[in-house]
Amino acid sequence: MSRFLRPAARLAATASARSAVAPRALPRFASATLSVSQRRTFADAKGGKEYTVREALNEAMAEELEQNDKVFLLGEEVAQYNGAYKITKGLLDRFGDKRVIDTPITESGFTGLAVGAALAGLAPVCEFMTFNFAMQAIDQIVNSAAKTLYMSGGIQPCNVTFRGPNGFASGVGAQHSQDYSAWYGSIPGLKVVAPWSAEDAKGLLKAAIRDPNPVCVLENELMYGVSFPMSEAAQKDDFVLPFGKAKIERQGKDLTMVSLSRTVGQCMVAAEALKKKYGVEVEVINLRSVKPLDVESIVKSVKKTGHLISVESGFPFAGMGAEILALTMEYAFDYLHAPAQRITGAEVPTPYAQGLEQMSFPTEALIEQYAAKLLRV
């Protein structure tokens, strides 16, 4: 861990010497992690296939259920209804009702139950219909799941995976649109990932299920139906992505855009537009993992571009953007040619009316315009 605490200059100098930290006493996970190339690009020309994020998540769970009989799914409507958003479609038929379990609408209760099963050595995947409902259960996630290993002096691990849609969805109002990345990201003991593409979704969810710690997989409802190319490697049943490792979705030399989840796609569109209009090359970093956060990739990129914008859809106060900017200050201040900036969701409970809603979340146009301003182009 000490590598995260080194000053930026030394960090950058030693970047090439780093190696992934393998969790102890988990050979399967460690070897799988290391076998995956860390600079994955879009699908290979041969064997490439389109997957929706929904299909990728479904396949991830199916494979893990197949490979490890300790894995089971529980949540509201996951079995007979095939999932409120159809992520668990077909899994009940395939694995039976011992392993795919419909719960009552009792988030605090079934989350606690999942945590208990994990303490006893099982590997539950606990679906929240949305992370907005996980607020009913956040005490179990934070106090029961995240802290137990530490409180037991390392005796009692808790291999539970919490997953479900998080953040902005369309037209569902204030109680169903909140982004919890920063909430869960702030908890020591939790790991938190936020996939954008289908490969992200599959690789991160599988890694989450295999990881011996409690992990929150923060998906996004609006991404479920979006198709992405899936490389041959990612279609295999041993495909996992490492935590704490961001992916450079687009190489660039003029500006670093750090983003996560759905806003990565918006950054890609804005980056393309900035290239067309102004000829500037934006580097887009897909964080993939909120905790641990890949500071090295950010520092390396800033060293190259000298400019940074973070783009996220959560509330600004003490949010993901605030964290990314603070880390940039701590580790990359000397490389910046201009103050780092953040684009966030607006500080307002999400309004229902469409015109107002649009003002509350980052848009491609806003990202483009704000980046152009930062670069003075």
Add this chain to the structure above:
Amino acid sequence: MFSRALRVPRTAAPLVRARPAAAARPATFRPAAFGALRTVTTDAASAHAEAVPDADDQPFQVTLSDESFETYEIDPPAYTVDVTKKELKQMYYDMVVVRQMEMAADRLYKEKKIRGFCHLSTGQEAVAVGIEHALTKEDDVITAYRCHGFALMRGGSIRSIIGELLGRREGIAYGKGGSMHMFTKGFYGGNGIVGAQVPVGAGLAFAHKYLGKKNAAVILYGDGASNQGQVFEAFNMAKLWNLPALFGCENNKYGMGTAANRSSALTDYYKRGQYIPGLKVNGMDVLAVKAAVKYGKEWTVAENGPLVLEYVTYRYGGHSMSDPGTTYRTREEIQRMRSTNDPIAGLKQKILEWSVCKEDELKSIDKEARKHVNEEVAIAEAMAVPEATPQILYEDIYVRGTEPQFMRGRTPEENYYYKA
């Protein structure tokens, strides 16, 4: 106080009826009323009346079916209700209007004019209407997201409700809330998180007691929500502090796509207060609902503590607009409820049978209701959307005049500074 000792015939019968499975198969243990077995009738036209007067506002007595209620540790309400012709016609009009409004919402949603979630109460009209006819405007109602009918009955206008669904500035929540969040005097939403409204409702009851008012809080939740832990936390406080709270489970048989017996270990929702008396009501019969709530209010306002009601009802449509509602139940079941237990058709049948009015007059009530809804919908559709300005976006996050100096926008340039 306890009905079992006092009213042997009426309360003993349901207990016997509730255990046919156990009786038939003594070797296998099955809890009482397991499965979809429901012992209160859902016949919407089971009441009868004699000696109906000519005058529109002269009260007369209606006798409810003796399968209208089931009780737990309490005497049932009187099986006779005093009504007037005028009130019956008003109840009929109210239910027709609620249904017409929900059908308009259904149409607007399918025309893609309504966004996000939209949960309709078609089939459950007798609950919202029956409750309102038993309350005064000083009583309170709180419910979850299937809230349009309650918002209307509590005094919201159709135009403001439809306007809200359409995201208009003149909507009931000024376009900020949407389908799930509606508030008006004596109506506290319109809440989006399953079960969270129940302890909040206990708070409404607490306030009545605190302020020394002789009013009740009617707190609604579904059969799915009834299992949430905080429901039981609210029960405990309400009983402990003797709050005037009428907890009420709208049991429409399915919490989303999960049948009641797949989510609840005890499907007798009226018994789930354990130490709180319960009353199960035929929720398809508006008169039974009215009688039960009126009785409940008198009971709880007389400082007898809370009650747990169960309104046995049925939702014709899916859970929300994205749920076709046919994967977890048969089309025949829906069709059977619609054709034989419909609350509107049931009351209509009674009105005609009791010669409250002629069929022509009912037809003109139908027509008037439809016309009113159409006009209101047209007005709502003509309403302007909220202007997409920072001033409107950031208004009402805090009480006006007490805001922080500014709220942060998506970028610092979009920060909104409140004018002092």
